[in-house]
Amino acid sequence: MKNLALLATLVTGALLLYGTKDFPAWGDPDAPASTYLSPTYIEEAVSQTHVPNIVTAVLGDYRGYDTMFETVVIYCAGMAVACVLWRKREE
Amino acid sequence: MSREINEHTAGEDLLIKTSVRLMVPFIQLFGLYVIVHGHYSPGGGFQGGVILGAAFILLAIAFDLKISQKYMPVTVNALFCNLGACIFIGVGVLCALVGGLFLDYSALDRLLPLGEIEWHSFGIFLVELGVGFTVMSSMILLYWNLSSGGAMDEGL
Amino acid sequence: MIWQLDLMILTLVVICALVVINLKDLLGASVVFGIYSFLMCLLWAEMGAVDVAFTEATVGAGVSTIFFIAAILKTTRWSKD
Numbered sequence: 001m002k003n004l005a006l007l008a009t010l011v012t013g014a015l016l017l018y019g020t021k022d023f024p025a026w027g028d029p030d031a032p033a034s035t036y037l038s039p040t041y042i043e044e045a046v047s048q049t050h051v052p053n054i055v056t057a058v059l060g061d062y063r064g065y066d067t068m069f070e071t072v073v074i075y076c077a078g079m080a081v082a083c084v085l086w087r088k089r090e091e
Numbered sequence: 092m093s094r095e096i097n098e099h100t101a102g103e104d105l106l107i108k109t110s111v112r113l114m115v116p117f118i119q120l121f122g123l124y125v126i127v128h129g130h131y132s133p134g135g136g137f138q139g140g141v142i143l144g145a146a147f148i149l150l151a152i153a154f155d156l157k158i159s160q161k162y163m164p165v166t167v168n169a170l171f172c173n174l175g176a177c178i179f180i181g182v183g184v185l186c187a188l189v190g191g192l193f194l195d196y197s198a199l200d201r202l203l204p205l206g207e208i209e210w211h212s213f214g215i216f217l218v219e220l221g222v223g224f225t226v227m228s229s230m231i232l233l234y235w236n237l238s239s240g241g242a243m244d245e246g247l
Numbered sequence: 248m249i250w251q252l253d254l255m256i257l258t259l260v261v262i263c264a265l266v267v268i269n270l271k272d273l274l275g276a277s278v279v280f281g282i283y284s285f286l287m288c289l290l291w292a293e294m295g296a297v298d299v300a301f302t303e304a305t306v307g308a309g310v311s312t313i314f315f316i317a318a319i320l321k322t323t324r325w326s327k328d
Contacts, residue, residue: 026248026294049211051130055298059135060215064194068179070137071222075176078229085241125301133297141305148313230310238317 104153111153118146126223130212136222143223144230156235156245165235165243168228175224182217252293260286271326277315284308 024031041058051057059067126139151159183194191198196214197207205213235243263283270276284307292300 050208051212051215053130056129056135056215060218061211071176071179071225074229075225078172078232081233081236085236087241133301138301138305141310145309233314234317237314240321
């Protein structure tokens with residue numbers, strides 16, 4: 001069973017490594033991921049929001065929903081652990 | 092402040108406790124810097140909140156859970172946790188109430204005319220502040236509960 | 248991006264991941280997991296994603312290691328399997 005799992009892992013890893021052959025180069029401006037919205041952010045983020053750090057502008061403004069639910073996830077994690085573990089002191 | 096810590100810990104681990112007592116204010120200052128300076132340098136609400144929480148966790152590890160609860164009481168911590176989420180969602184709802192879209196900060200210009208682009212910058216700051224509060228108190232709450240098994244009286 | 252540095256960090260990341268899986272001592276495993284997170288942080292900082300590197304350094308290498316250690320000290324240190 002263990003050998004089978006190792007074999008499956010190795011085959012999947014080899015397939016994934018084979019797939020990276022067709023990837024665009026690192027930081028390629030013509031890659032599909034960086035031709036759609038990234039140029040707009042890079043060109044207009046500073047003039048639209050006056051925030052020099054584009055990452056903060058994207059996280060806080062353009063992608064505000066994502067950041068909001070990220071905060072809610074952290075809040076829910078804290079509340080869930082507190083609800084499960086917190087108990088009254090045994091005097 | 093420092094006298095009580097000294098009385099509580101006279102004797103053991105003098106080196107760790109003295110260095111932690113010196114380090115904690117600077118860690119908190121750095122956390123506030125990371126939150127506030129997130130517009131211009133790497134960082135933001137999440138990272139700064141974790142650093143602020145780590146300062147109190149360091150206090151709880153080096154001294155006792157009681158000492159960290161003295162400087163960040165349980166009720167105040169819960170208040171911060173809820174306040175942060177309420178700031179974030181409240182800013183979004185306020186934008187919608189004054190006539191814009193949800194989380195569209197330029198609509199707040201009708202409330203206080205500073206300029207729409209400046210409101211984008213300031214809205215991002217408010218939102219990051221909310222994220223920082225929530226993350227800080229969630230981290231502290233997680234550590235208190237995990238390290239004491241839920242009893243919240245003594246640490247590791 | 249320097250490929251020699253890249254290769255070294257990636258090799259260390261793989262070694263750390265294998266050690267984390269195979270270690271029976273959970274306390275040691277959580278410490279090695281902190282090293283793994285810090286190596287990932289170095290990798291991201293080297294690729295230019297400084298914000299992600301900062302998050303990984305604070306959350307992954309800092310706070311989550313403390314949470315693991317707190318949970319281990321409250322439960323058990325040695326893995327059963």
